[in-house]
Structure formats: structure tokens, C-alpha cells
Amino acid sequence: MLELVEVGILEEEDIEHATSATFNPNRCGFEGKGEIWVENILNLGVSPSKLIEIMKTRFNSCDGVILEGLGVSSICVYDDAADLKLKSRKKYYQRLTNILPGLGNAKTLTFDLESIEALNKISDLLVSLPSPFYNLKFVKLPWGFKESSISSALRNYLLGGSPKAAIGTKFPQNTMDYQEVPCCLTSQKFMLDEALATNVNDRASSSRGNSDFGLWCGHEVNPDFVGLLDLIITKYPETFEHFTTKSERFYTMKLNMLCTSVNDLLRTSLTEFNTDIITEYRDLFTDLQRWGFNVNWLLSHLK
Secondary structure, eight states: OHHHHHTTSSOHHHHHHHEEEOOOOEEEEETTTEEEEEOSSOOOEEOHHHHHHHHHHHHHHTTOOOOOSOEEEEEEEOSSOEEEEEEOTHHHHTTHHHHGGGGTTOSEEEEOHHHHHHHHHTHHHHTTSOOOOSSOOEEEOOTTOOGGGSOHHHHHHHHTTOTTOEEESSOOGGGTTSOEEEEOSBHHHHHHHHHHHHHTTTOOOBOOSOTTOEEETTEEEOGGGHHHHHHHHHHOGGGGTTOOOSOHHHHHHHHHHHHHHHHHHHTSBGGGOOHHHHHHHHHHHHHHHHTTOOOHHHHHTTO
């Protein structure tokens, strides 16, 4: 911290504001020398959030520009400057063009703010793509997002196959009977809603009325996983073709582990993926393969 003060990044009073825990006084004993009491030598309880806020305020006061939500691909440090190369999020947004066609049967689409803004940013890619939506009745925008902000390329992509469809922030009454398909930048929404868009009438689940477990294909599982397992076996029936175990307890445990792994992946935003996370999930899905699950469809999402 004092080194930061020496180079002019912080001031001494900033250190005091960022220190959230102190250890005073401290007693030191030395053989044959007796004891001494010291202060302010172990004030190591620095609050990262306070320190970052102090740095941010100081940086802004010097007319600095802060870019949030971007990764750094490389840094070149010079004597008087540093050259940072930033990772563009556009390559992540491009994945939307591969995912949205799977929702082609949807009659209503609901976008969150991040997703509709992401599509706007890749409008140059949408110009050459045909609209995959031929049954669309309504596109629901996030509250506060103006319809006029939608680029012409995005509008043509969404409504080109359904010219009579409407766009707005509230559903008209005549669309309330349609299955709503949410669209957001998380793999959970895309994977599950793709299945819902084509198999919404095929979902079925059962339980014994006990909230501690659900019943799926005659096996006890976490009740929260029944619907997910229904979707998996409908969309990817090969998952369970070679899965078997003699112990009912292990059967339940493995099914729950499969669903837990899928849920963890589904809750991970596309923009959060990096090499370490992808490697971790590959190792996890490889273990599921050893248990007899065919999860090649999961592995394909990591490419």
C-alpha cells in the first residue's frame, strides 16, 4: 500500500479509508529483552471494494475512462505507458445467430435488456440472415427500451418471416394464450427455451406429493429436476441409452449430479466463459460420460 503512495496512485489518507480491520495494540516478547507493545504494524484488513472505489474516484477525477464488462487479451508495458488490447464481446454475441433459429416456432419472444442490445450491436451480421420466425405474433421488449432504438436490420430479422407480428413492452390481450419464450444471454434460457419452443406440449412430470423428492421414470430425484430431466430425455434421448446402475440410491445420486451439472452450466452467462471454465466443464462432463451418460450434446456447447 505504501508503494502505491510512493508512486502517487494513493494518498496516505486513502489507506486509512480502505483499511477495514486493525490489530492494535500488539505485544512482542523477546527472550531476555522483556516485552514491548507496538501499534499499526498488522493493519492488513484492506477492503477490496473500498480500495477499488477510491481508485475509481481518483481515476475519474483525472479524466480517465473506465470500460466495464470487457476482458484484456494482452498488455504491453512501457516506461511511460501501457498498451492494453481488449477482448470484444461481439464474438460472444455472434453465438445468438446460431441459437435463435432454434426458437423458430415461438409465437412470442421476450428479450431482456442485455440480449436486445447485443443483437443491435451485431446488426451488420443480421442483414444477410433470413428471419427464422414464421409463427411470431409478438416481440416483448424490456421495460424502458424504446422500439425506435431497434435497428432496421434487427427488425427485419425478427419480423421478416412474420410481418404481422407486433413489438412492444406489454403483451396485447390477444397474445396471452401463447407460450412465452424468454431470450437472454444465458445458456440456460437458450437451451431450455429451445426445447420448450418445440416440445412445450410434451412436458410431463410426477411426484408423490412429498416436497423432499420427485419421481421421474420410477426413480426418486430432487423435485426441482423433474422438469429438466423431462426436457433432456425429450430433446436428447440418447443421454440415457447406456445409463444403468444396480443401486437405486446411486441411480438417484447420479441423476441429481447430472442435473446439478447442467444447471451450473445453464446459469453461466456466455460472456463469463473463459478457457479455465470451459476446461472445468469438460472434465466434469467427461466424468458424467464414465457414469454412462451420453452428454456429447453438452460438450458441443463448449466448442
